[in-house]
Amino acid sequence: MDESELAPAVRSILDAARARTHDGERLSVEPRSLTDAFAAAEADGRVPLIAEVKPTSPTTDGTREVDPVAAAEAMVAGGAAALSVLTEPAHFGGSTETLERVREAVDVPVLRKDFVVREEQLDAVEADVVLLIARFVDDLDGLLAAARDRGFQVLVETHTRQEVARALAAGADVVGVNNRDLGKLEVDLETFESVAPEVPDSVTTVAESGISTRDDVRRMRAAGADALLVGSAVMDDTPDAIRENTRDLT
Numbered sequence: 266m267d268e269s270e271l272a273p274a275v276r277s278i279l280d281a282a283r284a285r286t287h288d289g290e291r292l293s294v295e296p297r298s299l300t301d302a303f304a305a306a307e308a309d310g311r312v313p314l315i316a317e318v319k320p321t322s323p324t325t326d327g328t329r330e331v332d333p334v335a336a337a338e339a340m341v342a343g344g345a346a347a348l349s350v351l352t353e354p355a356h357f358g359g360s361t362e363t364l365e366r367v368r369e370a371v372d373v374p375v376l377r378k379d380f381v382v383r384e385e386q387l388d389a390v391e392a393d394v395v396l397l398i399a400r401f402v403d404d405l406d407g408l409l410a411a412a413r414d415r416g417f418q419v420l421v422e423t424h425t426r427q428e429v430a431r432a433l434a435a436g437a438d439v440v441g442v443n444n445r446d447l448g449k450l451e452v453d454l455e456t457f458e459s460v461a462p463e464v465p466d467s468v469t470t471v472a473e474s475g476i477s478t479r480d481d482v483r484r485m486r487a488a489g490a491d492a493l494l495v496g497s498a499v500m501d502d503t504p505d506a507i508r509e510n511t512r513d514l515t
């Protein structure tokens with residue numbers, strides 16, 4: 266990876282991720298099935314949506330002060346099939362404690378959204394799914410296997426056709442295509458449209474970032490998205506607003 270191409274905020278996120286250590290015990294998790302949750306949503310007419318508890322981010326103005334557990338419960342009430350919870354503390358206002366509280370409060374699968382770059386970081390907190398970002402993980406095969414050995418399902422995030430090829434070669438069965446270019450932090454829904462055809466039908470495909478309207482949802486579904494990952498467009502200042510934002514997109 267050529268790190269000189271990364272936006273300064275992303276380089277800072279990556280430096281912080283590399284510096285984070287964890288010396289707890291090796292985890293063994295019993296995950297709630299992500300694909301079953303997507304199938305259940307489809308079966309009752311909801312768009313399979315992973316709604317993200319996202320207090321802030323480098324591209325967000327200010328911080329949402331809403332309680333993360335109340336936000337998570339509102340997302341589920343609005344029809345979210347699964348949740349994503351940021352655990353990155355320095356740039357996204359997340360924490361492992363928040364993920365634990367959310368997972369305790371809901372019964373849908375919960376994705377740990379962080380910048381995991383080394384095996385021991387997998388043991389920081391239990392979750393049903395972990396995110397591995399192809400661009401930031403050198404040994405994708407090794408980290409994917411290490412995550413699965415612990416029981417985690419793995420969402421491998423990509424942004425280019427080459428990264429999809431790497432993800433598939435590593436054995437990924439859930440592949441995300443991020444519409445946000447982590448080099449420039451620009452969002453373009455055409456990314457999913459041009460990259461997703463590289464993902465075979467047997468692999469679950471998730472469209473990530475920049476999805477904010479029902480037209481965007483239709484567009485990503487028409488381009489082959491089995492599920493969508495949405496943060497900013499569902500987050501709001503009150504649980505009621507979050508529930509309605511989520512309902513609108515599902």
Ligand SMILES: O=C(O)c1ccccc1NCC(=O)[C@H](O)[C@H](O)COP(=O)(O)O
Nearest residue numbers: 322323324473474475476495496497498
């Ligand atoms: O969201 C950011 O500002 C951001 C900046 C730098 C690296 C990653 C970032 N976001 C991570 C994500 O993947 C999104 O939180 C997620 O896909 C939801 O995106 P959105 O619906 O556009 O909030």
